[in-house]
Amino acid sequence: MSPLPSVVSLFREMRILGIPINEFMLNILINNYCLMHRVDCAFSLLPIHLKSGIPLNVVTFTTLRELFAENKVTDAVVLFKKLVREKILEPNEVMYGTVMNGLSKRGHTEKTLSLLHLMEQGSTKPDTFKYNIVIDALCKDRNLDAAINLLNEMKQKNIPPDRVTYNSLIDGLCKLGLWEKFKTLFSEMVNLNIYPNVNTFNILIDGLCKEGKVEDAEEGMKCRVGKGVEPDIITYNAIMDGYCLRGQVDRARRIFDIMIDKCIEPDIISYNVLINGYGKKKKVAKAMQLLGEISQRGSKPNTVTYNTILQGLFVVGRIGDAKRVYAEMLSRGPVPNSSTHRTLLKGYFRYGLVEVYFRYGLVEEAMSLFNKLKINREDTDIELYNVVINGLCKNGKLDEAQSVFENLSLIGLPPDVRTYNTMITGFCIQGLLDEAKSMLRKMEKNRCLPNNVTYNVFVQGFLKWSKFSEMRTFMKEMADRGFSFDASTAGFLLNVVRENPSVLDMIPELHSKNNY
């Protein structure tokens, strides 16, 4: 119970009084530091364990789960391996569960899977829970084949899959639109006497909504009423989002009102969904009005709410309002996150080119925010850099973009495929095709595989600067690698050919019915 710091002072007092420390006390203290988000302090207690001859136990380690919360996955894994390898402790169910969950939630599916297999060799055998963690992670990675293989492995080893196992798999299948496989799995589940619940139902509703089949979803919801599975706030939110995705924010609003009539209190996600819907339809006044209503209804806007509002304001170019909303956020709102910063930077750069008319100095504004983030060490996200590099390129500041790019290796943040694509686009816009090509070589050297976007950017660059013979050579390599023109390149190409039909003679491949 709060206040937590008093635990620390109590502990100090006990030490001064010479009261002997035992493992329980140390674990409580470590746990307390973790609750205060002071993993560093918690970690620094480990030597006391050793000095006082108090053995580290599995509880000590599990208490350090905060390591995962603070994204210190490497530290956590190093410690885990050390403890196991040096036989300092034998992991139990709880310890495996903590580590696997920590790893899987941070995208380390491979490591989670290998722990599952490690467990099989030891004395603590994996149970349904452990399998479910891995199956869900595989589904989230869209690796449904591997997930279904694990389901079969469970059956072979007589570890019974349960409703959660099937719900994870159904969600994975729905998100990929694999409806036939869903039907098979659904009947398999029912045959095993595992019955769908409101979660299964919501997963399905959401799957339909994401496919644009919102009426089907709504119909499905109405059918179930009074038949055991009642729609809940998640059902309504999913349907509202489905309508918003199709641009039908007014229909979403009607669902919102129906929900209130049924005495289901909208939560912050309901508001965020609607605010996003209004923002996308450029109805910013409505969005702002909803923002005001949130506190009246006893809820509180969160970071996502503000990020969504900011996006909406930038869509209609209300930069002054966006700045005011951000200032409000800093003074009395939720803490901005990396998404807030990306939204702001993207917005400032987007309107950077109109600044000469309005004298906003938006590129400078963006760079000043970026520099603040660097000082606060809040620039650890490659996506943030991608926004800045792209913004500089689009505002004709290729040199600055290049120096930001060069800086990445100094701070040890590896560029991703988008970073390279952005730089290549920047070079192509300026007609610096040799620099673009050398960037392509650099990315391959750094083992970052070019993707379809990379190749399309090059093709557009060659077209823009009328380098047709180079384009021919390049197209061959592109086809060999299994890439093809995207819609944007196709449109670009059509315009070029319309203006200069002889391009078709210079690139005869364009006539052939291959995968271009």
Place this chain on the structure above:
DNA sequence: TTAGGGTTAG
């Protein structure tokens, strides 16, 4: 007396 866990909505 201390520790963990799985599924759905923004």
